[in-house]
Amino acid sequence: MSAIGLPASRRRRTLRKRFFATPLQAVVSAVSLAILVTVVWKLLNWAVFSAVFTASGGPAACEAASGACWSVIAARWRIIFFGLFPYDEQWRSGLACLTVVVMVVLSCIPAFWTGRRIAAVWILGVATFYVLMKGGILGLPYVGEEQWGGLALTLFIFVSTCLLGFPVAIGLALMRRSELPWISRTTGMIIDAVRSLPLISILFTFAVVLPFALPDWLQGDKLYRVIVGFALFFAAYQAEIVRGGMQGVAKGQDEAAKSLGLGYWERTGRILLPQAMRNALPATINQVVISFKETSLVIIVGFFEILASGNAAYGTGEWRFAYVEVYAFIALIYFAFVFSLSRYGAFLERRMSVGQR
The missing domain is CATH 1.10.287 (Helix Hairpins)
Structure with a gap:
């Protein structure tokens, strides 16, 4: 007590x-x-x-004060949230961010925890986000990926990484547990090779080096190549987490399922994976949180995500002194998302009694 x-x-x-x-x-x-x-x-x-909150006084009012200069946020918040997105179309970027938040919230509600419902939520949410951001249909002006930026780009990279990475991770985990040595050993070498490389080197390879080795028709946009590299890195770590969850399932359950005449995919989908994902839940939440924070690394390969947008917000001569306030504001945004994810993970652990006896 x-x-x-x-x-x-x-x-x-x-x-x-x-x-x-x-x-x-x-x-x-x-x-x-x-x-x-x-x-x-x-x-x-x-x-x-002692802080200055309004933008009416400009940089001069901040320099005269002894506290924080939150005026830079009031004056430059559009750059932080929307990056290079066209000014007149920034409402689309804001609505796209709201779409991602609603999609994630709906995914956290137990009423949507069925295969069809969760798939419908994610497919509809991602499609809505993509249409809002890119346009070209429904009377929305076209905006290329090179103009995406700010919070919307960060959320797009994060959601796309999880959407692509989770199925690949499950596939890699199953292949590493294969009874065929050439499949399990090859998969293990791939996973260990990816995990032994820094994420920055993988992002740089997919963004800069890979186009030299691929034909023009297979290169695609740099943003999507980076997302594929990010998803591969996520999948390699998540595959080991899922495999660890599978090892926690008693072998007798698989043998009992075989005695009932269940096939491989029925045993895997109905018995092995549900229990493995439950066992792996704490580590999975931790990996998702890490992946969200690592989206800031795409600034290295030239993307205008929220951290790069923050650099541009104070990069002009008049606001150059207010970099601490800008980074504090961006840290607060990251904290809001990451803390929400971690608290939801704790809720899931309590609901499923993970780790309790």
Whole structure:
């Protein structure tokens, strides 16, 4: 039981025992509390009390203040969220981001946890996102992928990576467990080779090097090549997570399914994979969170995702001093998405009682 739920007298005794049991412990606790209060006060004073929030005063008002310059966000938020997307069409980019959020939220509702419903949600959501971003139909002006940027591009890369990576990961995990040595060993070599390479090198290879080895008709746009490389990297790690979940399923269940006359695909789809994905849920959530944060690496190969958009937001001469505020705002965006994913993962673990006996 935590100290908060105890009676007042017992709570005081508990706190005294934990933090002030000896003179040395009392000094350490007091010094630590003083440092914590000082840091929190300075942070609040910089971020809130002495900060400038409106863009009316411009950079001059920020330079005269002693706190944070949130005016740069008020003045340059369009660049951060929409990047190079045409100004008059930025509503499409915003609506596309909202579509992805709604798609993910619907995917988290248990009522949609059937194969057909979840497939319908993702197919409809991705199609809506793509139509809104690219246009060319329904009276929407065409916008090429080279003009995509900001938060919409980050979400597109993340969703596409998961959409392509999960099926490939399951396929690789099953192939590595194959009873045919040449299949299992070849798959293991592929997985280990991909996992031994840094993600940046894979992105650079797919974005820059691969076009030299492919015919023109097979090259495609650089964005889609990078997404394929990202999905391959994700699949290699997720395949090992899924394989670990499969190893946690008792072999007797597979033998019992064989005795009932079930074929390989029935045993795999109805018995092995559901239990394996349940066992692998904590590590899967962790891998998804990591993949969302790693989308920032595409800036290395020239994409204008949200981090590059933030660099452009303060890159002009008048706002160059406000880079800390821009990065703090982008960090808050990443935190909102990642914290939501992690909390939902914790909810799933409690719902499915993963790791409990």
